[in-house]
Amino acid sequence: MIAEMADPRTRPHSLWLRGILGLLIAAFQGPVYAQALSSSVEAIYRELDALPAAERAARVESGARKEARITILQTLHGELGDGQIDLFRKRYPFIAVDSSSQLSSPEAAERVYAEEVSDRHLTDAINVAIIDMPELLAHDFLARYRSPAIANVLPAFRKYADPEGRWTLSFWSDRGISYNTELVPAELAPHVWQDLCRPFFKGNVSFESMQIRFLAGLYSAFGDKIYDYFRCLGDNDPIIQGSPSERVALMLAGDHMVVGDSYLYAGIAEKRRNPSAPDGFALPGPLLASFGGVGINRNAPHPFAAALFADWMLTEEAQSYLARRLRGPVTLKHPYLPDDAQLVVTPLSLPDGVSARLIEAWKRDVEKKR
Amino acid sequence: MAFISARARFKSPDARRSWLPGVKPLVFAILLAGLCYQVLLPFAMIVWTSLKAVRPGDPGFLTLEFTFANYSRALASQSFWQSAWNTLEFAGAATSIAFVIGATTAWVVERTDMPLRRFVGLMMVARIIIPGILITASWILLASPNIGFFNQLARDVAGLRNPFNIYSFGGMVWVQSIEMAPLAFLLLSASFKSMDPRLEEAAAMAGANTTRALWRIALPLSMPAIAAAFLLIFVTTVETFEAPLLIGTRAKISVFTTEIYQATTQTPVNWGRSAAYSVTLLILSIVLLLAYSTLVRNSRRYQTISGKDFRPRRIELGRWRYAACALSLAVVATTTGAPLAVMIYASLLRTIQGNGVPFLARVSLTNYQQLIESGRVWTSLLNSTLLGVGTATFVVLLVALIAYFIHRTRLPGRKWLEFLAFAPIAIPGVVLGATFVWLYLLIPAPILGTLFIIGLAFVTKYMPFALRFVSNSLLQINPELEEAAEVAGVPFLWTFFRLILPLMKPGLVAAWFWVLVHAYRELTVALLLSRGGNRTAAVVILDLWQEGSFLKLSAFGVILFAILLTIVLLSNALQKRYGLREQY
Structure with a gap:
């Protein structure tokens, strides 16, 4: 670099190149640095926490109705995932659901990480294995959402939900x-x-x-x-x-x-x-x-619909669907494993x-x- | 003539001319800028990522601090060199076998009096439409240890235990050879067809027998074309993904493409490793393609086609014609018949487990029924159709403009246009896919997860091939027509769309169908750019495989083959109508 600066013939070229690159960097990276430290999504959830249960539920649903859209990345594959999303669509027909049911859990988490780190807020909620969330947690990309539905989770499993609410449990x-x-x-x-x-x-x-x-x-x-x-x-x-x-x-x-x-x-x-x-x-x-959970993007474009989805995943309807399809529900008895099965949790x-x-x-x- | 009526429309040619000079440079500038965006930016992105310690989007990714750490780590690891060796060994072996199969079949079809030669030629060409992922899956069902059809047959008939093992280096090479043989056939049949027979006749008159004439005349004449075709197949094999993924993983053989895919999709994602491998693969492709271009240029010195009309003399094989026919039919059965037959067979089974139940008792149309009821299959077919039609139409119009500026103008920078349009041929699919993901994470355009991003990548990928068709077509049109139109004061865009494009119709139709069929088949780029709603037919085939739904996959393969066959038949009918004879 020193040699380059010392040569007057290269200097204008170098400055020109730096100028162009500087503009590119400012254009592309500006938004990343400008990312707000506080999340408006979390502010909404804090307001919800203060409401009585019935009013809160009505507020979430009316908010989701206004948003009318949700983007979900989930690891429940193929017909299983598609069937579950269809149930959600039937329950809330006013929400257009864009869902990917073909990504692996690490792929889904990585996708959200990549989007968020690039300041591209495309995904509202992810339903993935919790072990695939650390990078999202480390970068504080998941919103703190205390779902009241967490009360439905079996007591033995409740400890695997995040005390801060960055994920709710959904399956295992x-x-x-x-x-x-x-x-x-x-x-x-x-x-x-x-x-x-x-x-x-x-x-x-x-x-x-x-x-x-x-x-x-x-x-x-x-x-x-x-x-x-x-x-x-x-x-x-x-x-x-x-x-x-x-x-x-x-x-x-x-x-x-x-x-x-x-x-x-x-x-x-x-x-x-x-x-x-x-x-x-x-x-x-x-x-x-290994437990799976719903995490809500801290910059979710549709925070109410995302909250509705996180809550719905813990309803009888969603959980019994999982059990019928032989997956591990977190609020119901497992469809084929004995109660005393010896488990080690990832x-x-x-x-x-x-x-x-x-x-x-x-x-x-x-x-x-x- | 079209431009006479056009002139009547443009009443004041002089007034038009006053702004006309601005149109061509403007269109040219837009094209150049578009190609820089579509081609240079991905190239730059690959290299940039490989020189960064952080991944795209992370703070520091766009700073001017670079490192060779990714390269030094990759070069210091044994797995890099092992993958490099595996890649070259795999590509060399598969290309050689594909070449022997393709060249022999092309020669007997084009240069001998073998019976059924038209049928053999047609079947070899038809095979190209079957996606590589289906060929690989079908060969796993055919030659898998324990459950493969051939191994079951060997056990039942001869009491042999697993004489075939598809999950081996040999198996991987075999499947890739079968995949590439039709391409070798196409490339070489054109060369054999265009050979002037008078040289061989002269050799025969001088007393040389058929074999000697073949070795001393035909082969040396075709050598540059043969070498170029060999290199092109080699490059394509280096970039291939399906057989290494489905077979190589179990055979514990990693090649560059699978290493890149795994580094990009496994947790923890290793962007640096992926980029270092990508750049290496890119350099390898560029070197091989430079050699290919040199050979193609040199092959012109060996051209034997002149203005004189000739029909290549067919060599009489005598009693060997039946042996040649049997051998060719065996090739057709292996490359096309066996994969298709096993797909149809498996698609009709209720379960993959035999349990000693006779075939007829296991037959049902359940797989087709379930597929028809499945939304994602129809969505993927619709996606592939939209992508195929959209990409094909856009690419054809784009390359028509590019070809025009390359061959019909003297604008400075047109060579750059040609270079940029041809350069993407060197970008392997897996690298292109990964690069587009990185690029559109940085560029604030809301196209991630849409068909549009796959379409953009397909435009880059298929532009070089479409340009070949369209350039050939344009060069056959006398420029006097456009010159006359220009003198008559007809605006450039009118001339282009109403005069030149219609005259280029044969090349445009051929290019359009070529891109359409290949966009349907394509897996690698679509896989890396797929998300939820933008999954294509080829990606859903891989999904079905990974879900263990082999029978549904087979049914889907049969449906897809039927669709693609319809497209090809339609293409042939249209090409006949426009008098086009190009095959590839």
Whole structure:
């Protein structure tokens, strides 16, 4: 830079370039710096908190009616997510819902993060796994909204809702082990996570490519012994392939024996459709559980509609829909898991450096890309 | 003539001329600015992101502080070099096999008296319309260990256990070869078709047999075209995404495109890594395409087409003609028949689990019924149709203007226009998609998550190809017509839209259909730019795969094939009407 400034021939050019870049920076980045420190969305919610319950509900609905629109990003996939949004549309026909039901939870959170950091306030609410929210929380992108509907949540689960109200609970997912009963004799069926290291399953256990949510859940269950577990899984030549649903379908067709990070509902749902489907599942002590929640964008363009959606997700209507579709409701009994199922809940965040270490170890010892 | 009536309309040509000189430069300037925005900005964005330690939108992203940390981290990691090697190895192997299949088939179809050659040619061309994601999915259903149709057949008939494994380097290469073979066929059949047979005849008169004439005359004559076609297929394979994603992941083989995709979509998102890989892939593509351009330029020195009319002599294969026919039919069955057959078969099954139940007892139309009832399938088809038609129409008009300024004006800067219109050919789909996401996070235009952003990316992606069709068409029109119109005082825009465009109709129609079909097939760009309501048919196919709905996916594939086949048949009918003979 010093050499450049010293050369008079380059100076005007450099200044010109800097001028153009400066203008570009001011044009694009100005709004980011100018972002208001306080959120008008939160101010609205604070006002709502002060109202009596009935008046508050009426105010939320009338506000949503005026807004007449909501944009939701959610991780409930395909027909499940579409069906749920259809229910919401039917309940509130005056709201036009723009919903994405195909993003994974990290993708949805990342999308909102990217929009907000670029000062593009496109999304009102997200319905994703809580473990995917840390960046949104760190940047204070989620509004504090104390939904009265949180009272509907089962007492055992209530502690997983944010005390500050930055997310309300909406569903929970289990991760266990699914296996093909035609390929795995009952006496050799896996019961605990460590069983997946048995030579019988060599080359026949599948996992998704690195998913921090799953790894964090395992870390909560195993602690530092997780790294030994990764090594023994890796020695058993696991299959690394697409989503759990994709692999459950392949597993049931006889492609391989075991889905090692299965959402158990996939196989159970298939068995209900086709009773001869060879689905078996284990509840390895402990089963990994991760909670999903609705977070409202601190700069939501439609704050009332967003609040209405967060509240509605905890209604009997929304929760029983989830239960009918074999997902974990937070206000009702689980559709297929016993009440005493041993759970370990994926933490919101991991100790410093653990996340990176987990990812590195998983890639090195389990995925072993060539 | 059209311009005579036009002149009557423009009563005062002299008065018109006083402002006319301003129109062309203005349109030219708008075009140049538009292309800079559509092409240079994405290029700059890729490079800029790769030199930043923070991601797009973060404070500091637009400051003038740069770092090579992304590159140094990438270059220091073993996975970078492994991915680079995998990419080159995969592309080299797949291109070679595709080339052998495509070249052999093209030669027997164009230069021999093989029976059924027209049918074979037609089927090879028709295969191009099947999206790559469907070809990959169908081969997984065919050759997957344990459940693949071929492996079941091998077990039932010969007692063999899993002789085929699609989830391997060989499987990945095979699927990509099958995907690329029709392109090799198209590129080479044009070359074989246009070869002057008199040289071979002279060789025959001098006593050379067919094989010797092939090796000493035909092959050397076609060598530049062959090498150029090889490079183009190689570049396309380097940029490919479907087979590496669906097959390579399980085979534990990562290539650049899957690394970029995963770095962009997995948590934590690694923008720097993604950008460093993107720039590397971009440089690789540019180098390969420069080599391709050189070869294409050199190939003109080997041209054997003159003004004289000739019809290439067909080589008589004698008794070998039936063997050639059988081999060609086997190629058609492998490239087109098998994927389509397994799609139709799977689409009719109630469940993917066999459980020893006979096929007929498992047959139903449930998958089609569920698809018809599913809103997202129709939405995606509508999206693809809107995108295809919109993009095709816009691209064709845009490249018609570009071609006009390149070939019919002497305005300074027209070479830049040509360069900018051709340059996007070097941007791989996965890079283009990621770049448009970054770009429109910064540019305050409300198009994220809409069809419009995919349309803009498609315009950049398909412009170079459409330009080829349209330029060829324009060059066949004598410029005297426009000159006469200009002398008559007809305004430029009127001349362009009412005189030049109608005359370019064959090239425009070909380009329009080409873009339409490819926009329907395209997965990578649409996937990276998709959100909720803007998912295209190809993206929904991937969704269905990831949901494990293989049977519905097959039904969707069959429906999509039927739609695309209708489009192609319509295109052929229109092209016949306008006397167009271009295939590609």
